[in-house]
Amino acid sequence: MITYFDGMPTAAHPMAILSSMVNSLAIYYPQYFVDEDSEDLYQLMAARLISKIRTIAAFSYKKSVGEPFVYPRHDLKYCANFLHMMVNSPVRPYVPDSEEERILNMLLVLHADHEQNCSTSTVRLVGSSRVNLYSSIGAGICALWGPLHGGANQEVIEMLENIHDSNMSVADVIADAKNPEKRFRLSGFGHRVYKNYDPRARILKKACADFMKNRHISDPLLEIALELENAALSDDYFIERNLYPNVDFYSGIIYRELGIPSNMYMVLFAMGRMPGWIAQWKEMHDTKPFKIGRPRQIYTGLTDAVYQPSSERS
Template structure:
């Protein structure tokens, strides 16, 4: 195909034979629009080739907007900086689900609905016994969430708005309990039940760390606020791999529990949800501030296995707006816990300073992302690295559910079915085994 140009609301493309084709311009409220190429194959017998879908708009969405060049992240139009500073995670969850921030009455009702559904069916305790004690918490989370439809048969008619709403509330409320129980099971600790007198993040930390033998245990409010902020920062991030997986599964009409389990499975990949753990491993590998220059040189020399983790992002080509908030949260948590000389933080700060002054990284737009400081925070709070991606899933559940719900409710929704460009053998005849060379 030749060059393209815009003519009003239409793009025209010319084929090598000189035929001109017109495709509608899909306008966006903010950011880049697109070209509607749904008739491309019918008109040309060609498909758009875009490995990894980096330049393909798979859907229209009103939930999250990212401007990677300017470092902007908006939930339903609200900057992430304002939400993380002023709103609670349940407020942000309501916003993502419904499109507007709740008033006081709506928030009270929403919090009440979440509390009502934090408990798990008691037989799910027995379900956990099917896992080995050394099973990864993500395996337990993925398996248990996928099995929820076996425990909650009602509310699964996705054609009914009330069923979609019930499923959304159940997932947001129950996944923190499943996550906490996965942690307890792997540690050999007793399961701790949720409490209705605690806030969302506070309740999650309570289930992670409290013991039935200590009725006086209280969650530190500074740590609860930090966890609330972490959940908000990770709540949604547009059409990433796990969200796209949820939408793909949801397009088949699969039940919402199965759809979210598919998102958890995609998140488990180290290239997606395991980056903050990789940052800790990198800092441990460096070991000391004096070793940073040598490490930086190895990165620039592209030595095998040496990578600068926690820098750069598939979308952001500027500062990840979440990273600055996470850095401040890290200082607050370490200060509250009395950790004044945290070697990892000292390493992180110095590594960030050196990298941001090096033309090699600046010219490649490799700036700190949200994962750079989050691992240090979680480690300081006593959360094992095996739980880092689980926490990510707890936060991202509301984004997945919001995206799933939006997709189901969009007119003309159809099953997702990407095309391919086949490069294998052409048609050939079968040869009996005795005649093969």
């Protein structure tokens, strides 16, 4: 697997590395298709995925910055082990920090899979062909990557940095978000299902403020985020459309305080989603009768089209 990593270009996005590496697990553990009764095999694949995503995630970061890989430590728990593999370097050893470990654990729990969102449905749809668990999860990771889904927390931080660096006023940002011609949306706001305040955002907002207070640190991006939230929540456009902060609005700021770079946020999101994706896949396979997924489409095009030879078309 290290050889596989070595062949990749440095500076590749960690999410690209993660999706391809998780897919490649089917090469190293070649169980391509799934036998209905292979409970032991399922347990093994599930344990491997939950454990290995942590190592692959940390390695993907090391690869993206051109630093040497750090091997796991058996004396550390899940989150501390991940931080160790991501942060430790030959010149600066990782010192375990129970508060950082607790916060990362909380972030993973808050990002846990729920409902039929884009990536979860992808895992189920791909898995419904009875392809192996690794390939199904690899597809889910690809779905999570987009800016309208798991990519939103990176977008939030970039948006806040941009506002900070350009000295843009909060009023201007709100005006841009409301202007359909700008094609700009307030990242970390809105949700297909939560048409009220996302409860995860409430927890993260408080955790973020508490962490900074306890460490006696401040971050101008948190100030901007709070200002943006207040402005949006009292603006008719956002009120009428039920647009509230979602899980991504404050999570990036905490990751930033933990020293995790923005291109790793989605990777951590995928780590949090992993147990739920696996459970969704399993539930689907245990449901009888098992059927391949087949979304239906409703044709809305022309019903009476007249054929025009290509030579007569303009």
